[in-house]
Amino acid sequence: MPEQLRNFLTQHQIHEVECVIPDMTGVARGKIVPRNLFLNEDDMKMSKAVLMITVNGEFADYERFVGPSDPDMVCVPDAATVRLVPWAIEPVAVVIHDCQDFDGRPVGISPRAVLRRVLKLYEAKGWRPVVAPEMEFYLIAQNNNPHEPLRPPTGRAGRREVGRQSFSIDAVNEFDPFFQDLSNFCDAAELGVETLIHEVGAGQMEINFSHGDALDLADRVFLFKRAVRETAFRHNIFATFMAKPMEDEPGSAMHIHQSIVDKTGQNIFSNADGSASELFFSYIAGLQKYMPKATAIFAPYVNSYRRLSRFTAAPINVRWGYDNRTCGIRVPNSGPEARRLENRVPGVDVNPYLAMAATLACGYLGMVEGLLASPPMSDSAYNLDYELPRNLGDAVEALAECAELAEVLGSDFVPAFCSVKEKEYETFSRGITAWEREHLQLHV
Numbered sequence: 001m002p003e004q005l006r007n008f009l010t011q012h013q014i015h016e017v018e019c020v021i022p023d024m025t026g027v028a029r030g031k032i033v034p035r036n037l038f039l040n041e042d043d044m045k046m047s048k049a050v051l052m053i054t055v056n057g058e059f060a061d062y063e064r065f066v067g068p069s070d071p072d073m074v075c076v077p078d079a080a081t082v083r084l085v086p087w088a089i090e091p092v093a094v095v096i097h098d099c100q101d102f103d104g105r106p107v108g109i110s111p112r113a114v115l116r117r118v119l120k121l122y123e124a125k126g127w128r129p130v131v132a133p134e135m136e137f138y139l140i141a142q143n144n145n146p147h148e149p150l151r152p153p154t155g156r157a158g159r160r161e162v163g164r165q166s167f168s169i170d171a172v173n174e175f176d177p178f179f180q181d182l183s184n185f186c187d188a189a190e191l192g193v194e195t196l197i198h199e200v201g202a203g204q205m206e207i208n209f210s211h212g213d214a215l216d217l218a219d220r221v222f223l224f225k226r227a228v229r230e231t232a233f234r235h236n237i238f239a240t241f242m243a244k245p246m247e248d249e250p251g252s253a254m255h256i257h258q259s260i261v262d263k264t265g266q267n268i269f270s271n272a273d274g275s276a277s278e279l280f281f282s283y284i285a286g287l288q289k290y291m292p293k294a295t296a297i298f299a300p301y302v303n304s305y306r307r308l309s310r311f312t313a314a315p316i317n318v319r320w321g322y323d324n325r326t327c328g329i330r331v332p333n334s335g336p337e338a339r340r341l342e343n344r345v346p347g348v349d350v351n352p353y354l355a356m357a358a359t360l361a362c363g364y365l366g367m368v369e370g371l372l373a374s375p376p377m378s379d380s381a382y383n384l385d386y387e388l389p390r391n392l393g394d395a396v397e398a399l400a401e402c403a404e405l406a407e408v409l410g411s412d413f414v415p416a417f418c419s420v421k422e423k424e425y426e427t428f429s430r431g432i433t434a435w436e437r438e439h440l441q442l443h444v
Contacts, residue, residue, distance in 0.1 A: 025055045
């Protein structure tokens with residue numbers, strides 16, 4: 001047990017430890033262990049099949065990827081991730097674990113291992129990614145009937161938002177008690193959140209993170225989602241990270257800002273004279289070539305594709321432009337040291353580890369292959385054709401057929417992820433929707 005971990009548990013008089021791993025869907029799986037047992041155990045074991053659970057709780061073809069005997073894996077605590085669980089009644093800590101086989105090798109289908117794999121490729125080149133995610137989400141009224149449409153919650157004035165309140169300070173203040181508690185939770189858990197704004201949709205909010213290491217940011221996003229949901233429960237509302245929760249409102253994204261620095265800390269996207277480097281344009285070209293093939297990771301559910309629709313503040317293609325929010329790839333205004341780009345394709349429903357791994361993988365392939373980017377867009381990219389898959393089935397097929405992404409993300413991970421998504425898509429396709437009953441029942 002690392003000394004750092006022992007000291008944390010002692011200093012904070014921890015009673016229990018939440019030992020968690022993120023599965024394919026980004027759900028926190030694991031065990032809650034008494035402190036003394038956690039400190040005295042050599043390691044924690046858990047069925048490797050846990051990584052293959054779909055979002056609706058089914059196991060997707062796990063025998064093919066983990067073995068017919070349903071074997072265990074070893075879950076190793078990452079001491080750098082230990083934090084307080086600030087909403088717990090007693091002192092509780094959470095520690096994110098890495099998944100290993102019994103010979104010490106990473107379990108290749110573990111999302112955290114996938115991101116570590118991509119980061120090692122960058123490290124071998126002398127590069128280090130710097131990322132900053134932006135998280136959009138909706139506050140909604142508590143809803144226990146899944147057949148009813150979602151609605152904005154009631155604010156402190158006793159009214160619901162009936163119009164859009166983009167960037168309204170007063171609209172945010174309607175939920176001041178919620179955001180005060182959320183801020184306290186995030187501070188206690190050292191999540192490093194920064195700006196809060198009211199987004200376009202009714203009850204839609206956005207919180208930005210400070211930039212930093214990709215694995216650390218993925219951990220923080222993973223924990224942040226739990227903090228938002230828990231805070232909402234305490235205020236008798238719900239928070240949702242669905243990509244498109246309401247029919248007439250915009251969807252929610254997890255935009256990923258990214259740049260790459262070398263061993264000296266210099267931004268490789270800029271030349272010494274301040275101009276954009278060839279690697280910068282090749283990185284963009286990699287996103288343009290490979291993001292359509294990786295869309296199943298950026299839009300992992302059937303609902304995700306309702307967001308990726310023309311004229312709805314979400315991209316439909318992988319065009320790029322300077323400060324152009326209609327493009328899938330936006331280059332914000334910045335000086336040479338902060339030259340970066342923003343991937344606007346991912347929905348907020350993504351697994352953060354996989355979304356960061358995939359976007360970095362696409363850019364990496366562009367740089368090592370020396371690809372050339374298209375000319376930048378100065379007008380609306382909404383007027384161009386769709387370049388991203390239009391549904392989950394097509395997206396899974398595109399990912400399964402891309403050998404280049406499988407080589408970077410892991411030849412064992414890609415088919416396992418596709419298996420989970422295929423299982424979810426098949427389950428969804430068996431359901432009959434209200435639209436079908438309304439328009440087909442008596443008319444066809």
